[in-house]
Amino acid sequence: MIRLFRSKIVLALSLMVLVLLFGVTGYKLLAGYTWIEAFYMTIITVTTVGFSEVRPLDANAKIFTVFLIVTSVFIFGFAISVVTEYILARNSVEALKKKRVKKQIESLSNHVVVCGFGRNGKQAAEKLMAYNKPFVVIEKDKEIIERHEDEVLFVEGDANEDEILLQAGIERAQYLITAVPDDAANLFIVLSARQLNRNLFIISRASQVTSQKKLEFAGANKVIMPDKIGGDHMASLVVMPDLITFMDKLSMEGEHTTNLEEVEIEEFTGQTDYKSLRDLDLRRKTGCTIIGYIDPNGKYIINPEADLKLEPKGKVIVLGRPEQIRKLNEMFQIG
Numbered sequence: 001m002i003r004l005f006r007s008k009i010v011l012a013l014s015l016m017v018l019v020l021l022f023g024v025t026g027y028k029l030l031a032g033y034t035w036i037e038a039f040y041m042t043i044i045t046v047t048t049v050g051f052s053e054v055r056p057l058d059a060n061a062k063i064f065t066v067f068l069i070v071t072s073v074f075i076f077g078f079a080i081s082v083v084t085e086y087i088l089a090r091n092s093v094e095a096l097k098k099k100r101v102k103k104q105i106e107s108l109s110n111h112v113v114v115c116g117f118g119r120n121g122k123q124a125a126e127k128l129m130a131y132n133k134p135f136v137v138i139e140k141d142k143e144i145i146e147r148h149e150d151e152v153l154f155v156e157g158d159a160n161e162d163e164i165l166l167q168a169g170i171e172r173a174q175y176l177i178t179a180v181p182d183d184a185a186n187l188f189i190v191l192s193a194r195q196l197n198r199n200l201f202i203i204s205r206a207s208q209v210t211s212q213k214k215l216e217f218a219g220a221n222k223v224i225m226p227d228k229i230g231g232d233h234m235a236s237l238v239v240m241p242d243l244i245t246f247m248d249k250l251s252m253e254g255e256h257t258t259n260l261e262e263v264e265i266e267e268f269t270g271q272t273d274y275k276s277l278r279d280l281d282l283r284r285k286t287g288c289t290i291i292g293y294i295d296p297n298g299k300y301i302i303n304p305e306a307d308l309k310l311e312p313k314g315k316v317i318v319l320g321r322p323e324q325i326r327k328l329n330e331m332f333q334i335g
Contacts, residue, residue, distance in 0.1 A: 012079035019075050023068050031061040046072035108134050110174040115159035117144050121179035136168045160188045176202045183211040194219030261325050265314045278306040287324035292317035
């Protein structure tokens with residue numbers, strides 16, 4: 001629709017330019033005006049301001065003037081109507097778009113709210129998209145929103161404001177990722193979000209080491225320092241390059257290319273008689289290897305024994321090639 005209006009605007013502007021050229025040429029040839037006089041006479045004629053002629057006009061020039069006035073009135077009227085219609089239509093499209101986005105957000109629950117769509121926020125969004133995890137991004141830069149609004153659900157505004165967080169469905173969300181570059185802004189966002197949703201799992205970015213404790217005290221469950229992680233990773237590539245390169249190969253790029261999977265014990269309920277890791281027998285059934293176990297209290301056990309007793313609400317971490325992970329998910333109807 002907007003493209004159609006833009007083509008109409010181009011047509012209207014072209015017609016206006018043609019009228020001006022027609023008028024200047026006509027007065028130059030019929031009335032013998034100079035180019036400046038012809039241009040001046042054309043402008044006061046098409047705009048109907050009512051000034052007197054530069055010099056007296058003969059009959060032919062008067063007839064030409066009448067024709068020019070009638071033609072310009074229609075063309076300028078057409079141009080004004082196109083511009084007005086374009087503005088109204090654009091406002092209507094924007095309103096419909098906002099209404100559609102609002103309905104989509106209102107239908108979400110247990111989703112992720114991402115604050116900030118800079119470098120870290122964008123990386124988080126790409127990972128969430130790869131795993132089909134529903135999320136909403138809060139961003140105040142209109143240019144960024146317009147650039148990515150076809151791919152991402154945006155709420156325009158400052159994440160410090162409770163109203164904006166509520167528009168993003170913070171009270172129904174399961175996670176909040178605040179990736180704003182300013183630690184003070186992240187602190188306010190964490191405080192506001194924690195007040196609005198006590199059960200929210202909050203992950204905050206921090207730039208300064210001194211901000212970590214403050215963010216945790218404000219209510220952040222996890223505090224990530226991207227600069228520190230990046231520096232550690234680069235140093236590790238020097239100290240133990242092969243091990244780090246191997247670990248990078250395990251990085252989870254998407255739900256169909258992952259080498260690691262986290263599975264809740266409830267996923268196996270009713271499909272197998274489980275009491276221990278040995279009973280699951282995932283290695284034989286799927287080719288995947290269990291490399292970790294998280295008990296219901298959040299305790300991490302690396303390389304657990306086969307006789308480890310499983311508990312509801314516990315989780316197993318499995319390692320496998322992408323095709324083995326897919327076989328695991330298909331066999332137990334996970335995901």
